[in-house]
Amino acid sequence: MSPSVCIATPGYLSSTPRVVKEADALHEAGMDVRVVHTWGGLERKRKHDRDLLRDKEWTIDTVKWSSDRLDELGTYVRYTTQHRLAQCMPKTTWPATRMAEQVEHRVYPVLARRVAEEPADLYIGHYPAGLAAAAHGAEQHDALLGYDAEDYHVGQQPDNQPRIERTDFIERRYLGRCAHVTAASEGIASALADRYYIDRPLVVHNMFPWAERGNLNGQTKDRNGEALSLYWFSQTIGLNRGLQDAIRAAGLLDTPVQLHFRGALYDEVESELVSLAEESGVAEQLYFYSQVPPDELLSRTAEHDVGLALEQGHTPNRALCVTNKLFYYPLAGLPVAATDVPGQRRLLENHTDFSGLYEPGDVEGLAAVLRRWTDRDALEEAKSRALEMARGAWNWEREQKKLIRSIREIL
Template sequence: MQKPSLNKKVCLITSGHLSSDPRLCKEALTLSQKGFDVHIIFVQNLEYLAGADQAILSNNPTWTSDKLKYPKRNVNTLIFRKIPAAISKFLSILSFNQTIFRLSAVLIKNQNFYWQVSKAIKAKADLYIGHDLGALPVIVAASKKNGATSIFDAEDFHRYEVTDEEDSKEFKITRYIEDKYILKVNLLTAASPLIAAQYAKLYNTNVTSILNVFPQVTIKEKNETEKGLKLFWFSQSIGPGRGLENIILAINKLKDSVVSITILGDLAKPDQVYFNSFFSKNNIDTAQIHFEKPILSDKLIDFTSKFDIGLATEIGIPKNRDICLTNKIFTYIQAGIAVFASDTLAQQELMDSLQNVGVVYKKDDIDDISSKLTRYLLNRNILKEHQHNALKAGRETFNWEIESKKFLSVIEQALSLR
């Protein structure tokens, strides 16, 4: 691979927060380390993430950025938050009309589309990279205007990201945007082999799979003699339908054992009410259930290494959740803890390829979950073996140092097309 040309400018775009897209941040850091000028366009609409965004920018002073910051809840919020959201909702209601549907689909997915396009064009980049469906039309418009090239990074299989109902408005809008814009970008990447295969089949094009792994960190081998199990799960937000309920029910069956679960992420008030109701309805002993607030991504692997087992609890619905590989499963591997993964297509395929880094469980079978946790409780040697193998796989195979080579190869290929 040729060395990247200095002073080439790459613009990375997300329709959300910078800190909520660690994949974008890894790519931006790799690009700046290789001598590229990096510009990032993002939106701040959640107050609790604004500080994390600023910490990332402060740690990378060579990056330039444009951010649309929603004001705190006051009279200005009506302009920045309520009116665009109301327009988006109104367009969604009217989208039964085909003409309005075509005109409004992009705004329904990205109410800040015009602002982002304006900033992207002014950035005058050589290459634009979009990191979510809302950013896809933005990179197409900006690259066309500036005679640049573009890459769309499919972090999910978007048309089945929210629902499997093909007659739903959500599915139709997403499919329309994908069909209209995906073939207008120069190259496609995806966050899992199965997502890549789906897009390759749909559009008869090559798609490069780049896994959601993190840079290597120094993690010591575990050498503990505790009898219980410390389970861990994380996400940006905590809510229902993420597979946690069956894990908690299974843990509750193991009443004579010390099994704790730590759940890290933002817990909104409605979700807190939901879980409290769930605990009460099912007579859950909450003494060993701990909720933690989100932490910065560069602290995550070290924090994760303190636990015994990482939970990859995808429920396989909608279809995207069956074929995605989230950064959870790779975080557990790199942190050197055993992986406890539900039997989705993607996770089963990954775990079969690795062998002995953890256990695959039947996602809808509480007895299967509790029996496999019991196996770990009764045999610490198996747990230690899985932890050792996970740490080895993280050091040798599943890390950003390896995946970034594929990423840089795609970057060079895209720039050569200009």
């Protein structure tokens, strides 16, 4: 009989590719995999999930809650009410209840219940709410518990003391029970071990399958001409993402350049970035795009010349993390211009043939990195080196092996 694994996460799967890759890897390794997640009211995200999950062979269990759908309204009202009541409860109630978990995620109770509906040999949680839900399933079925730390969650909002205390409580409550803990970077692994006095988690980087390159469509939809094309993407285009550095640095270059930013964009953010681009003399070369389905993102990325990884390190998590971009750009064949923060430095400092580091805010430093690739021959060499790294080492086909090995050992 095949070992069974249940993975719990509180969000949309198209926004958490790490969950999907984990499920794919364990399924392909011969395990029975069930993923329990939730859908809120964002129809665009639901569509992306449907597209992403269309051909998956593992089991998907979706908790649906939306105020806009009649058949989901009861779940929305019930757990929104419970969520607000839990927010009013004192912290002294946390040890004997699941109030902290309820505050952490609105529909935690139904997520936990759905996780526990079917037995599994191992329950793996993603994010603190997913960890708590997985722990509930493990308790109900006397099974093993695991946790994947995609971020250093307690360090995501250093000015939000209630969130820090809640995250610390949940992780401290359950991490000691875990037989399997993974982290997305060396820095996050060390921070978790130091904070919670646990064995150092296994580092499983958030790499992407080399096989995804088979989906490249060769089309050019975003790029405008042959000028050096700089590219950045994320869920949201914001003013704390280092984009101002890129705009100012582009204005310092003597050769033509274009800037392409992809993500959800608010009017006030667009206005400020455009104003800065006008000051820097690159307003006509600045482009914004909305998010695309996951299966199209690599094609849109590969159109460009240089990937921007502009983490500012303004929170402990952002200083320690290794973002998806650092692996995605080389997969698309792009060299990387990145800020010199601990997580990114540790990964890139020995790969100067296709990357360059600069201190956040040092616009001249970023411009110096970009000038290396204004020479077409140097750019093509850097692109070749980046792609070579993705093919030989920085791919999910290789990285998943240590995840599978670890889980097989505990099972």
